[in-house]
Amino acid sequence: MAISKSIMQLEGSLANVSMYKMHGSDKVIVRAKGGPTKDQIKTKPKFKKVRQNNSEWAGCTRMGSKIRKSFEVMKRLEDYPVTGALNALCKEIQKLDTEGTHGRRAIRLSQHKNMISGFPFSNKQVLESVLRVPIETTLNRMTGEATIEIPEVNAEMYLYNFRNLPYYRIVANLSGVCDLSIQENEKKYKAPYYGYCDKKLGVFESEWMPTLGVQPARSILLKYPLVENPIPEEVTLLLCLGIEFGKVGVANIPSGVKYAGTGKIVKVG
Numbered sequence: 001m002a003i004s005k006s007i008m009q010l011e012g013s014l015a016n017v018s019m020y021k022m023h024g025s026d027k028v029i030v031r032a033k034g035g036p037t038k039d040q041i042k043t044k045p046k047f048k049k050v051r052q053n054n055s056e057w058a059g060c061t062r063m064g065s066k067i068r069k070s071f072e073v074m075k076r077l078e079d080y081p082v083t084g085a086l087n088a089l090c091k092e093i094q095k096l097d098t099e100g101t102h103g104r105r106a107i108r109l110s111q112h113k114n115m116i117s118g119f120p121f122s123n124k125q126v127l128e129s130v131l132r133v134p135i136e137t138t139l140n141r142m143t144g145e146a147t148i149e150i151p152e153v154n155a156e157m158y159l160y161n162f163r164n165l166p167y168y169r170i171v172a173n174l175s176g177v178c179d180l181s182i183q184e185n186e187k188k189y190k191a192p193y194y195g196y197c198d199k200k201l202g203v204f205e206s207e208w209m210p211t212l213g214v215q216p217a218r219s220i221l222l223k224y225p226l227v228e229n230p231i232p233e234e235v236t237l238l239l240c241l242g243i244e245f246g247k248v249g250v251a252n253i254p255s256g257v258k259y260a261g262t263g264k265i266v267k268v269g
Contacts, residue, residue: 052103055182059189060090063107063180067116070175070195071240073203077171077261080123089115106181107189109236113268121242125162125262131243132158139174139239139269141231144224146174146239146267148204153215161211165245167254168211171263172204173197173240174222176231193232196225208246208254239267 021028064086068075075082093112097105109116120126136149150170153159159168175197180189197203201223209215224237231237242263249255 049102055103055187056094056105057087057091059105059107059180059182060087060094062189063090063109063177066180066191066195067109067177067238070177070197070238071173071265072197073171073173073205074121074240074242074263076256076258077121077242077244077263079121079125079259082121086119089119100181104182106179108179108181108234109177110179110234113236116236116238116265117268119265120262121240121264122262124259125160127241127243127262127264127266130160130162130262132160135241135266137239137241137267139237139267141237141269144226144231144237146222146224146237148172148220148222148239148241148266150218150220152217155209155211155213155215159211161245163245163257163260165247165257165260166211167208167246167248169208169244169246170204170206170218170220171242171244172220172222174202174224174237175240176224176235176237178232178236179234191234193228193235195235196227198223198225201225211245237269238265239269240264241266 017030064083067086067090068083090107090109093109093115094105094107096112097108100106131150131153133151133153135151137147139146155161155168161168176195178191178193178195180191182189202225204220204222206218222239224231228235240263242261244256244261246254246256246260
């Protein structure tokens with residue numbers, strides 16, 4: 001892969017070269033076409049390692065997709081390719097499996113929770129730099145409950161309104177994600193348990209509040225459904241918190257502005 005620095009901002013195909021842009025970058029990515037066919041990769045002995053790598057990467061992308069889907073409410077806060085970052089993180093977790101054979105290594109997030117703690121939804125803004133008040137969180141696997149305590153917010157002093165928008169709101173999410181592995185006599189990565197997110201009790205969206213004045217303290221309670229009780233060890237709980245800015249939309253109702261927000265995974269358990 002190459003990056004074009006020419007003033008000619010070409011996109012598309014030219015001879016055996018493809019050129020395109022990626023979200024989060026203003027540069028043009030250049031790739032050469034070609035390589036072995038799909039049938040050759042599937043059948044030729046010399047591509048065995050490629051097949052193993054492909055199998056493991058499929059597991060990483062599936063796990064990355066499961067994680068991102070678990071905090072779906074946070075997607076509108078993203079200002080960079082979060083899916084790619086999650087896939088790469090899952091690959092690093094996969095490498096830590098020293099028991100599995102190459103091509104079948106598991107992705108055990110439950111054993112490496114610290115690696116996803118603090119995962120950001122924005123590369124441009126840090127949650128603590130935007131909402132400048134001390135926030136306390138708890139997460140209890142036994143009860144499946146999480147709490148977020150936000151003190152009184154004087155928006156003119158402790159809220160960084162980086163887009164100069166008239167409204168903001170708080171969003172939060174509690175969800176579960178299960179480890180992925182390939183069981184004996186299986187070919188694809190599967191999760192022994194489901195990960196859940198209660199769309200009513202596990203998701204919180206505050207009312208739209210003005211970015212001027214003082215907002216009272218609030219306590220947020222989120223619940224994870226105890227479908228399997230106790231929660232299996234293979235399931236990791238993710239508590240996410242974010243802030244979203246908005247403006248007046250249709251019928252004078254506030255609505256969110258794209259890329260005007262930030263958040264992160266504030267606690268794992």
